[in-house]
Amino acid sequence: MTKPARQRPSATSDVGRRLQPSVEGLMPGASPTTPTDPPVQPSAALSTTPADQEEDVKESFSTRVPRSTLAAAKAAVMATAGQPGGCRSLADLITQAVNSKVAELERQFNDGRPFPHPGAFRTGRPLGS
Secondary structure, three states, rough: OOOOOOOOOOOOOOOHHHOOOOOOOOOOOOOOOOOOOOOOOOOOOOOHHHHHHHHHHOOOOOOOOHHHHHHHHHHHHHHHHHOOOOOOOHHHHHHHHHHHHHHHHHHHHHOOOOOOOOOOOOOOOOOOO
């Protein structure tokens, strides 16, 4: 048994009419967005400079932590994900924890000012080990 040959819909078929998108409002009773709506202007508070955009870009990294630390972090995320002030993801928890610790180190060792950019990390064993 052979498969029938596939054919493109012809100009006279109703496939094009059946596949037309329909625009629905996000809120009940709200009018749908149309191309004639004025463009949305970015907020003055949001900077669009490349340096500011680069700061907020998320970057992946890996590290090794004790298994118990990872388990506790995952449990904390699962327990607080839906709570006000909780962490929605493991990345969120890690970001908050790192930011908090960096701020503490800046207060303790650098009069509350950000540390200068260190350049590249050295490889090998940690300093002081």
